[in-house]
Amino acid sequence: MIARSLFTQNFRNLYSGDIAFSDEVNVISGQNGQGKTNLLEALCLFTGVRSFRGAKNFELIAKGEKFARMELQFFADKREQNAKLLITDKKQATLNGVKQAAATGFIGRFCAVVFSPDNMSLVKGGSNERRRFLDAAISQQFPTYPRLLVEYNRILAQRNAFLKKSAGKANFDSMLDIWDENLAQTGARISCKRAEYVARLVGKTQEIFDGISSGRDSIGLRYSCSYLIPESVNDTVEALRKLLETHRASDLAQGCTNSGAHRDDLHISVNGMVARSYASQGQKRSCVLALKLAEASLLEESAGERPIAVLDDVMSELDGLRQDYLLNHMDGWQVFISCCDPHTVKGLDRGRIIEVENGKCMSKD
Ligand SMILES: Nc1ncnc2c1ncn2[C@@H]1O[C@H](COP(=O)(O)OP(=O)(O)OP(=O)(O)O)[C@@H](O)[C@H]1O
Numbered sequence: 474m475i476a477r478s479l480f481t482q483n484f485r486n487l488y489s490g491d492i493a494f495s496d497e498v499n500v501i502s503g504q505n506g507q508g509k510t511n512l513l514e515a516l517c518l519f520t521g522v523r524s525f526r527g528a529k530n531f532e533l534i535a536k537g538e539k540f541a542r543m544e545l546q547f548f549a550d551k552r553e554q555n556a557k558l559l560i561t562d563k564k565q566a567t568l569n570g571v572k573q574a575a576a577t578g579f580i581g582r583f584c585a586v587v588f589s590p591d592n593m594s595l596v597k598g599g600s601n602e603r604r605r606f607l608d609a610a611i612s613q614q615f616p617t618y619p620r621l622l623v624e625y626n627r628i629l630a631q632r633n634a635f636l637k638k639s640a641g642k643a644n645f646d647s648m649l650d651i652w653d654e655n656l657a658q659t660g661a662r663i664s665c666k667r668a669e670y671v672a673r674l675v676g677k678t679q680e681i682f683d684g685i686s687s688g689r690d691s692i693g694l695r696y697s698c699s700y701l702i703p704e705s706v707n708d709t710v711e712a713l714r715k716l717l718e719t720h721r722a723s724d725l726a727q728g729c730t731n732s733g734a735h736r737d738d739l740h741i742s743v744n745g746m747v748a749r750s751y752a753s754q755g756q757k758r759s760c761v762l763a764l765k766l767a768e769a770s771l772l773e774e775s776a777g778e779r780p781i782a783v784l785d786d787v788m789s790e791l792d793g794l795r796q797d798y799l800l801n802h803m804d805g806w807q808v809f810i811s812c813c814d815p816h817t818v819k820g821l822d823r824g825r826i827i828e829v830e831n832g833k834c835m836s837k838d
Pocket residue numbers: 484485486503504505506507508509510511512531532533534535536786813829
């Protein structure tokens with residue numbers, strides 16, 4: 474899909490008006506605090522999900538104003554389309570002239586893969602960040618998956634509450650039997666689904682990572698789950714059932730559940746070493762970028778449309794070759810990339826530079 478142009482009025486510090494985009498690379502350039510991320514944020518609100526900054530509606534409206542209004546022209550599903558958003562204390566969305574019940578009506582119609590510095594927690598943070606990444610990606614492709622997660626977390630919370638309450642006491646086995654069976658059934662299915670997704674993700678991530686690093690580094694991905702029996706949900710259920718049984722005494726003593734899908738991880742390595750502990754800043758950044766773009770490519774395979782790539786503050790810490798890849802070699806992607814360094818902008822071969830100064834966006838081809 475392609476974003477053609479964006480109109481904003483009273484959106485944060487942006488001047489009211491229209492901005493036209495290149496179908497290829499759009500470099501959003503300017504000094505700190507000028508409105509670059511604001512512009513990317515406005516664009517991404519048309520994906521129908523919350524602001525990637527987690528902003529509340531009133532924060533999106535220019536100070537002193539009562540509403541913000543935006544309009545996006547875009548190409549998707551083989552036709553030109555139009556989406557409108559009116560932000561007050563709520564968001565009112567219109568798609569091709571049809572009022573939507575909520576902004577979520579845009580989901581799946583206009584899609585973006587967003588990289589923001591917060592995403593670095595995917596490599597730098599704990600295993601929960603990586604599980605969340607996998608869960609969000611899988612949920613976009615398998616609508617029944619979120620229900621499985623909700624069910625698993627509900628059973629886990631009940632089991633943990635029960636374990637805490639009964640620490641040191643004996644003979645609660647019949648209650649635990651029921652929870653363990655449910656936990657094994659749902660947990661094993663979650664682990665299998667994640668492992669299956671990672672198996673699809675590996676090749677794409679390696680290919681993109683290879684491009685970003687010009688073949689100088691290699692990335693490894695491995696889904697880590699102590700009870701997984703590859704390609705057999707039933708055997709995995711059985712293995713988790715056994716593990717819960719084996720650990721029951723220690724679970725009771727500690728008042729928490731020590732085995733299950735909530736303990737799985739996605740191991741990321743660069744040149745054979747754990748990325749979190751050994752990779753450089755630029756290598757870590759490249760890992761996150763490759764993972765996010767690979768996720769978008771997989772989504773494209775199932776949805777038939779390639780999302781736009783929105784890369785906020787990605788350039789710092791990347792060397793010239795990596796910057797060149799993002800600026801000039803992401804063939805087939807429409808890219809929006811913010812940067813502060815005018816020197817970086819000079820490396821752009823083709824596309825558009827949009828200079829942002831004090832909220833005013835000026836386009837240069
Ligand atoms: N609701 C709002 N009303 C008016 N101004 C706002 C509002 N929200 C944010 N701003 C202003 O927008 C500016 C920040 O814009 P933005 O985050 O897009 O900067 P940036 O160009 O991305 O900078 P950096 O390079 O530091 O990331 C700040 O000056 C801030 O005061």
